[in-house]
Structures are given as structure tokens and as C-alpha cells.
Amino acid sequence: MPNWVTHRCTVLAGDCPFRDQGEALDFNRIVPMPEELKIDEILPYHLEERVVKAASTEDPEAAIETESLQEEERAIAFRLLGNLRRFGYASWYSWSCAHWGTQWNACGTPCERDSESVFHFVTAWATPEPLFQAIATKYSNLIAMVEYADQILGQSVGIYRLDEGNLTHEDLTGTVEGRDLAYELNQVTPFWCARCDDRREAIENDPWACNVCGGQLA
Numbered sequence: 551m552p553n554w555v556t557h558r559c560t561v562l563a564g565d566c567p568f569r570d571q572g573e574a575l576d577f578n579r580i581v582p583m584p585e586e587l588k589i590d591e592i593l594p595y596h597l598e599e600r601v602v603k604a605a606s607t608e609d610p611e612a613a614i615e616t617e618s619l620q621e622e623e624r625a626i627a628f629r630l631l632g633n634l635r636r637f638g639y640a641s642w643y644s645w646s647c648a649h650w651g652t653q654w655n656a657c658g659t660p661c662e663r664d665s666e667s668v669f670h671f672v673t674a675w676a677t678p679e680p681l682f683q684a685i686a687t688k689y690s691n692l693i694a695m696v697e698y699a700d701q702i703l704g705q706s707v708g709i710y711r712l713d714e715g716n717l718t719h720e721d722l723t724g725t726v727e728g729r730d731l732a733y734e735l736n737q738v739t740p741f742w743c744a745r746c747d748d749r750r751e752a753i754e755n756d757p758w759a760c761n762v763c764g765g766q767l768a
């Protein structure tokens with residue numbers, strides 16, 4: 551299971567791409583992935599390293615021929631090499647990390663927390679900053695705020711502001727504000743620990759024990 555990053559997009563004015571035909575935002579509608587990169591037969595990122603290395607040699611084709619590969623893998627390796635030359639990226643994986651900032655498209659369907667102007671979606675492992683930059687550029691009348699937090703509370707948390715073509719990114723990692731935003735987006739209810747003198751979560755097998763000091767939560 552990836553570490554999911556929840557995004558809450560609040561649209562204040564302008565045209566909004568965040569809900570797309572009743573589903574989560576499709577990143578391909580903002581920055582489309584070339585069809586040729588969608589090679590799913592194997593996990594191409596294992597092969598990709600070898601192809602990138604071969605491409606840096608004088609004769610990449612010969613280098614791929616000498617790799618110890620199954621016949622099917624070799625055919626895919628040559629497709630990856632073609633993609634690398636044409637698009638600068640061999641596979642969907644490296645391309646999407648570079649162009650979207652996360653390896654997969656957005657996930658999630660409209661949820662009970664959504665409304666006319668508030669939309670949620672999740673991404674795997676990382677928040678897609680390059681994509682928000684592309685949205686700001688493409689939707690030049692959009693004014694919106696996107697708050698995000700991952701599941702490891704407070705590790706990756708922040709706010710984007712899209713304002714008529716401009717994007718700003720406020721990183722709240724390690725701040726109290728960021729931690730509270732992470733609680734909210736992940737729908738975690740923290741309790742008060744008198745010993746820590748702070749809001750804490752409970753440990754897994756005791757809903758009233760502080761996960762930092764073990765003290766009683768109230």
C-alpha cells in the first residue's frame with residue numbers, strides 16, 4: 551500500500567478542473583501522458599535503469615542485446631529505448647514522476663466531504679506540484695486553495711494557492727499548523743495528553759493511551 555496523500559481543493563472563483571466527469575481529476579486532461587509510455591507488461595522501472603545505462607553507451611542497441619534478458623523483456627527494453635529518445639523518459643513511471651510529480655493519476659471518487667466548491671482526491675506517495683503549476687497556467691482565472699497531507703501525520707503537509715495564473719506552495723511540514731491540518735484531512739481525532747501538554751493520538755491497541763508518552767488521554 552502506498553502512503554496516500556489527501557488533497558482538499560477549495561475553489562473560490564473561476565473555472566475548475568478538480569472534479570472531472572464525476573470522478574477525481576484526471577491528470578491526463580491537464581498534462582497528457584503519451585500513449586507509447588503506457589507499457590504495463592512488466593514493471594518497467596526495473597528494466598528502465600538498464601535501458602538508461604545502455605543509452606549512455608556508444609551503441610545502445612548492442613548494449614541491450616548483451617543484457618541478460620528474456621526475449622519478451624528485450625522487446626520491451628527496445629520500446630523503452632525508443633521512448634527515451636523520443637520523450638526523454640523511458641516509461642510511464644519516470645515520465646509521470648517528472649511531469650505530474652507523482653507516479654499514478656489521482657484516485658478517489660466524489661465523497662461525502664465534497665460539495666459544489668470543495669473536492670477531495672488522493673495521490674500515491676507525493677503531492678503533484680508540477681501538475682498544480684500546469685493547472686495554474688492553464689486555468690488562468692482560477693482562484694483556489696489546495697490543502698494536502700499524507701498519512702504519516704505531518705510528514706508531508708502544506709497548502710497551494712492558485713491565483714489567476716500564479717502558484718504558491720507553503721510547506722507546513724514539521725509545524726503545529728501542519729500537524730492539525732493533517733489530523734483534519736485524515737479525519738483523525740486527537741486527544742489531550744496532560745503529560746505531553748499537547749494533542750496526541752492514541753496507541754493502536756489502547757484508545758486512551760498517548761502514542762508519545764503512554765500517559766492517559768482525556
Ligand SMILES: [Zn+2]
Pocket residue numbers: 743744745746747750760761762763764765
Ligand atoms: Zn503524552
